Amino acid sequence: MSKNYYIETWGCQMNELDSERLSGNLKLRGYQRVEDESQADLILLNTCSVRDKAEQKVYSRLGRLRELKKEKELKIGVCGCVAQQEGEQILERAPWVDFVMGPGNVGHLDAVLEHGTRVAIEFPEDRNYDIVAVDRTSATKAWVTIIEGCNKNCTFCIVPTTRGREQSREFESVLDEVRAAVATGRVEIELLGQTVNAYRCPKSGRDFGALLSAVAEIPGVVRLRFTTSHPAEVNESMIVAMRDHENISRYLHLPVQSGSSRILRRMKRLYTREKYLETIARIREAIPEIHFSTDIIVGFPGETEEEFQETLSLIEEVRYGSLFAFKYSPRPGTPSLRIGEPLDDEIASERLQRLFDLHERMKKEKLESYRGRVVPVLYEGPSRNDPAMLSGRTDDYWVVNFHGDPATPLGSILGVRIDSAQHHTLRGEAVA
Numbered sequence: 521m522s523k524n525y526y527i528e529t530w531g532c533q534m535n536e537l538d539s540e541r542l543s544g545n546l547k548l549r550g551y552q553r554v555e556d557e558s559q560a561d562l563i564l565l566n567t568c569s570v571r572d573k574a575e576q577k578v579y580s581r582l583g584r585l586r587e588l589k590k591e592k593e594l595k596i597g598v599c600g601c602v603a604q605q606e607g608e609q610i611l612e613r614a615p616w617v618d619f620v621m622g623p624g625n626v627g628h629l630d631a632v633l634e635h636g637t638r639v640a641i642e643f644p645e646d647r648n649y650d651i652v653a654v655d656r657t658s659a660t661k662a663w664v665t666i667i668e669g670c671n672k673n674c675t676f677c678i679v680p681t682t683r684g685r686e687q688s689r690e691f692e693s694v695l696d697e698v699r700a701a702v703a704t705g706r707v708e709i710e711l712l713g714q715t716v717n718a719y720r721c722p723k724s725g726r727d728f729g730a731l732l733s734a735v736a737e738i739p740g741v742v743r744l745r746f747t748t749s750h751p752a753e754v755n756e757s758m759i760v761a762m763r764d765h766e767n768i769s770r771y772l773h774l775p776v777q778s779g780s781s782r783i784l785r786r787m788k789r790l791y792t793r794e795k796y797l798e799t800i801a802r803i804r805e806a807i808p809e810i811h812f813s814t815d816i817i818v819g820f821p822g823e824t825e826e827e828f829q830e831t832l833s834l835i836e837e838v839r840y841g842s843l844f845a846f847k848y849s850p851r852p853g854t855p856s857l858r859i860g861e862p863l864d865d866e867i868a869s870e871r872l873q874r875l876f877d878l879h880e881r882m883k884k885e886k887l888e889s890y891r892g893r894v895v896p897v898l899y900e901g902p903s904r905n906d907p908a909m910l911s912g913r914t915d916d917y918w919v920v921n922f923h924g925d926p927a928t929p930l931g932s933i934l935g936v937r938i939d940s941a942q943h944h945t946l947r948g949e950a951v952a
């Protein structure tokens with residue numbers, strides 16, 4: 521009997537990696553991946569619930585899959601953060617779903633399939649990391665989880681509910697996984713955690729900076745990145761590790777969420793505007809060429825025009841290269857529901873637009889500043905939009921599309937002369 525699976529992934533890198541793990545597990549069980557859901561015997565939806573009407577999206581997707589299930593024998597599993605958040609309710613509202621499995625159970629798919637478990641949403645003590653069973657999508661890059669869950673409890677955020685309490689992996693187990701990934705040609709490693717820099721080895725107590733250094737020193741790690749860092753967890757050891765290892769990307773995603781200390785307090789972000797700016801200054805002092813990116817929430821309950829202006833002025837002060845901004849979205853069970861109503865949607869949309877306009881100008885200037893320079897680029901494969909061109913990223917994580925020799929081995933570092941700046945990317949030509 522053929523066993524085909526189809527998997528759909530929404531959301532963050534953690535979810536992408538969870539899908540690679542689910543996928544790897546299924547392949548070991550003899551399943552084959554298909555890209556057309558109508559060919560599948562097993563459909564997994566790996567869902568995200570961080571913003572927007574995530575639940576509704578999942579239910580409407582499930583409505584369509586119900587039709588497919590009428591035509592053939594088919595198992596449907598809802599995984600990821602909506603599964604964790606909704607639990608049993610999914611089976612009540614969509615009884616044609618076979619099982620619901622939260623992110624804490626990704627390593628236990630075997631048991632779920634074998635025992636016909638219908639709801640797996642507890643957070644097991646032993647999160648199983650089967651490093652053999654990761655079906656990595658990229659030939660040059662590997663994601664490696666170092667810490668799961670989050671203890672920060674920001675008032676707007678669903679993650680503590682969907683991913684549970686913080687749990688760090690053992691230092692040696694992370695290093696083993698990195699070595700295994702490098703042995704298969706993955707020259708770029710990205711360490712993952714909802715609050716990645718809160719990492720602390722459960723056995724030895726070694727912190728994130730120590731782990732960063734140890735991973736950076738593994739032979740064959742050409743480039744090392746990590747996401748997502750919490751500003752209140754940035755410490756000296758992390759900064760020194762970045763400063764002292766050339767293969768650690770000159771890029772740091774440091775979500776600020778708001779430029780107003782009053783809003784930050786209500787979000788329970790554990791820092792003020794001043795403290796955040798101080799952290800940025802400390803990092804810049806050690807690593808002047810660093811590219812900062814951030815996340816911002818616009819329209820948190822009670823956000824005034826003046827407070828929004830503080831966010832704009834903070835953006836100008838930091839001069840982020842990249843920026844991701846979202847309208848506040850009330851999430852079930854989060855403390856911010858009690859803080860107040862979201863801002864009027866029209867006002868929030870208008871603020872979001874002003875913010876994007878401001879950042880657009882800054883980004884353009886930043887990208888233009890690369891023109892004429894020769895920069896090292898890690899070659900990842902053909903360009904998505906123009907297969908005749910090669911594509912890769914700079915050390916500070918800008919995408920570069922360039923003319924060069926297609927026989928270049930994937931994962932090589934090339935010198936590329938930048939000729940022009942596009943909307944989000946750079947263009948150039950490989951030089952000898």
Ligand code: 5AD
Binds near residue numbers: 847
């Ligand atoms: N509303 C809007 N944005 C949110 N984010 C997280 N929760 C919410 C919410 N309830 C944003 C934050 C976070 C990013 C991953 O998603 O900016 O950093």
